[in-house]
Amino acid sequence: xxxxxxxxxxxxxxxxxxxxxxxxxLIISATxxxxxxxxxxLLAALDMSRYLAxxxxxxxxGEVIRNTPILVQLLWVYYVLPIVFxxxxxxxxxxxxxxxxxxxxxxxxxxxxxxxxxxxxHREAAQVLGLTPFQSFRRIVLxxxxxxxxxxxxSNFVQxxxxxxxxxxxxxxxxxxxxxxxxxxxxxxxxIFTFVAVVYFFICWPLSMAIxxxxxxxxxx
Amino acid sequence: MPxxxxxxxxxxxxxxxxxxxxxxxxxxxVAEKDMVCVIGPSGSGKTTLLRCLAxxxxxxxxxxxxxxxxxxxxxxxxxxxxxxxxxxxDIGMVFQHFNLWPHMSVxxxxxxxxxxxxxxxxxxAIALAEQLLAKVGLADKxxxxxxxxxxxxxxxxxxxxxLAMSPQVMLFDEATxxxxxxxxREVLLVMRxxxxxxxTMLVVTHEMGFARQVGTRVVFMDHxxxxxxxxxxxxxxxxxxxxxxxFLSLFAE
Ligand SMILES: Nc1ncnc2c1ncn2[C@@H]1O[C@H](COP(=O)(O)OP(=O)(O)O)[C@@H](O)[C@H]1O
Ligand SMILES: [Mg+2]
Numbered sequence: 001x002x003x004x005x006x007x008x009x010x011x012x013x014x015x016x017x018x019x020x021x022x023x024x025x026l027i028i029s030a031t032x033x034x035x036x037x038x039x040x041x042l043l044a045a046l047d048m049s050r051y052l053a054x055x056x057x058x059x060x061x062g063e064v065i066r067n068t069p070i071l072v073q074l075l076w077v078y079y080v081l082p083i084v085f086x087x088x089x090x091x092x093x094x095x096x097x098x099x100x101x102x103x104x105x106x107x108x109x110x111x112x113x114x115x116x117x118x119x120x121x122h123r124e125a126a127q128v129l130g131l132t133p134f135q136s137f138r139r140i141v142l143x144x145x146x147x148x149x150x151x152x153x154x155s156n157f158v159q160x161x162x163x164x165x166x167x168x169x170x171x172x173x174x175x176x177x178x179x180x181x182x183x184x185x186x187x188x189x190x191x192i193f194t195f196v197a198v199v200y201f202f203i204c205w206p207l208s209m210a211i212x213x214x215x216x217x218x219x220x221x
Numbered sequence: 222m223p224x225x226x227x228x229x230x231x232x233x234x235x236x237x238x239x240x241x242x243x244x245x246x247x248x249x250x251v252a253e254k255d256m257v258c259v260i261g262p263s264g265s266g267k268t269t270l271l272r273c274l275a276x277x278x279x280x281x282x283x284x285x286x287x288x289x290x291x292x293x294x295x296x297x298x299x300x301x302x303x304x305x306x307x308x309x310x311d312i313g314m315v316f317q318h319f320n321l322w323p324h325m326s327v328x329x330x331x332x333x334x335x336x337x338x339x340x341x342x343x344x345x346a347i348a349l350a351e352q353l354l355a356k357v358g359l360a361d362k363x364x365x366x367x368x369x370x371x372x373x374x375x376x377x378x379x380x381x382x383x384l385a386m387s388p389q390v391m392l393f394d395e396a397t398x399x400x401x402x403x404x405x406r407e408v409l410l411v412m413r414x415x416x417x418x419x420x421t422m423l424v425v426t427h428e429m430g431f432a433r434q435v436g437t438r439v440v441f442m443d444h445x446x447x448x449x450x451x452x453x454x455x456x457x458x459x460x461x462x463x464x465x466x467x468f469l470s471l472f473a474e
Binding site for chain 1: 275276277306309310312313314316318320321322323324333334337338379382383386
């Protein structure tokens with residue numbers, strides 16, 4: 001490898017451009033997180049429904065989404081949905097839909113196992129004492145389920161942030177896309193993609209560490 | 222409200238899981254201040270009977286009545302559902318595995334139902350809880366979480382939690398079976414005290430000595446049926462059926 005002339009000044013010189021991408025990454029991640037958490041809840045409700053048809057639908061949707069690549073889903077939302085439904089979908093809407101749906105399918109599993117981890121006897125004790133099913137769910141099941149659920153949900157959030165970089169392939173102007181654009185105009189991929197990776201790392205790593213500490217605390221209670 | 226007649230009764234109750242008939246036309250009235258001990262081999266349907274009385278299982282046939290009102294049957298109508306909801310707090314149940322809520326302190330376990338079901342004031346609920354904890358000998362464990370308690374202590378908390386609803390009848394499903402032998406005594410002592418105070422009780426147990434001393438009636442179940450029913454002294458000294466004799470011989474040492 002010939003001696004490489006690092007040109008790190010390219011980063012500060014284009015920092016506004018890159019940071020606008022970061023802003024977009026954070027907005028997409030936060031929005032998709034909210035949708036995914038709600039969607040996951042709905043999907044989990046279907047999965048645990050009393051009605052066989054609802055369960056069948058929920059489980060099928062979940063299996064299909066979990067067992068196909070997110071990139072393919074994203075391309076499908078962006079290129080196929082508009083044809084099928086004869087609508088226009090912006091690249092931003094496509095990444096939000098794609099990310100939310102994909103992560104919802106994983107979060108529904110987290111919710112489901114969290115709720116099922118609460119022993120049936122706890123609910124029966126509440127039932128015998130006269131608590132309504134809703135009171136029993138809210139006071140007995142949910143607080144325990146949340147404990148089991150929050151750390152894995154947070155890990156899913158880390159995944160979601162990383163997957164938001166896939167928006168680049170459908171030209172969502174998040175930070176990875178900004179990096180691609182900048183590197184093709186400056187021919188400086190090394191500095192630029194290294195910087196982009198470092199940015200992701202310093203968002204995701206503290207989150208992962210926080211989750212680890214959190215899980216440790218929960219285990220000790 | 223008639224004062225005579227049973228408080229709670231199983232009337233020709235049958236229960237099937239698929240083709241498996243677990244209870245067969247079981248009739249068991251429990252009168253006020255009765256202390257009925259239900260004994261029988263494992264799998265004979267004792268737990269299922271108790272769960273039907275506690276409204277945790279629905280009978281496949283027959284019905285459960287509380288002071289003459291039907292509260293469970295295979296086809297409940299609206300009035301029956303309403304009656305069931307109304308009497309729920311009057312039926313206390315203690316489980317083999319305690320089923321305390323681990324995310325709540327002992328006190329919180331005790332006041333939850335009085336606060337939310339009876340809409341009792343917080344101060345009153347706490348005062349009641351403290352009084353009941355003192356009664357089961359755990360006044361100092363008020364703010365402890367269940368995980369920090371021994372099995373015997375947990376079961377006593379579970380009994381106090383059930384008592385906090387001022388039930389008219391208490392159902393015990395092998396309340397001491399999950400405990401080490403040295404921890405059973407403290408739970409049996411509380412149950413004995415309850416019986417002495419005149420609590421109406423239906424107790425599934427393998428503690429023959431306890432059944433004999435404390436019971437007012439012994440019911441022997443086998444294969445989903447009540448095979449024999451007698452005062453404890455009669456049952457333990459002169460069982461009428463072969464099945465009961467065989468079962469008792471397993472406990473004779
Ligand atoms: N939810 C259930 N589904 C299917 N079978 C059950 C269920 N609960 C109990 N049984 C069966 O009913 C029979 C009686 O059980 P149980 O009432 O627990 O007996 P016991 O308490 O006397 O040991 C057993 O054969 C058991 O396998
Ligand atoms: Mg049993």
